[in-house]
Amino acid sequence: MNIEAFQNRVLPAKNKLFRFALKFLGNEEEAKDVVQEVFIRVWNGRDQMNEVQNWEAWCMRITKNLSLDRIRAVTRRQTQPIEDGYHVLHESLSPYESTEIQESMNRIDQFIAALPEKQRQVIHLRDVEGYSYNEICDIMELDMNQVKVNLFRARNAVREKLMKINAYGL
């Protein structure tokens, strides 16, 4: 692979890798560093790339491993929500409605952030990034059963919390 192919095919995955690293690390600067390191590794290992069936999943797996290395290095667990929260703007909504939506976004973000790591990653890969189960197995280095169990638990944990809010107005 030459530099042009790298630039046109690999670099556009930067946002996906960034979001994935951010889910692990909860810090944009660190996530950016990880993505940069991933690209350097991909470039250095570009000869193996022909053997890799799904290079994007391969990049995601490197992102996961580097993020986990970083977490282990600082022995820290990420539980805080993503720094700046969500700013949802819809012209058709009243200020009250958009504040309400923003609050619910931040709440869901907290629910997901509070999930165990594997569940958090699996729900992100499936519901945000839209990866197939096989790709998630490949990225997370888990078997199909584990992926489905983690996804089931993640979706239902978030659902339960949402239902509780609705029932008790918490």
Added chain:
Amino acid sequence: MEELLKKYWNCETTLEEEKQLREFFGANHIPDQLKDTAALFRYFEEAKKKSLNDVAFEGQVLRKVNPSRGKVAKLIYNTMRIAAGLAVVIAATWFIRNEIRDTTPQAVVDTYNDPKLAFEETKKALLMISKSFGTAEEQARKINMFNEAQEEIQGKN
């Protein structure tokens, strides 16, 4: 839709069906009992918009992975510097050589083929020098006399 949602919570939906759900919840009119689920799907959509906001990022990565372009430029630059240095030295040598050639007489070359004639000419030349020396000695004697007279005067004083 209820059926599809049930499948979703049980993780039995395909990617295509999940796309249908996203489209459904992306629409404006959602039944009240599904508002929470709609919020969750809206969250997924919003989360996907999060991007790496750094215009310099790709440039940084490319510089790190492909410093060879920089290396070539450096190599050319250094070669040019060495070449320029060499050019100055060669030019200087050339000018100095020309200068020396102009100022120093040409190497002595034989002017006579006949040894006898050459001997005569040499003798003539030496005689001329000798004559010149003689004249010079005469002049020097005069100066010497003048010096002696001066010393004598100084001695008297």
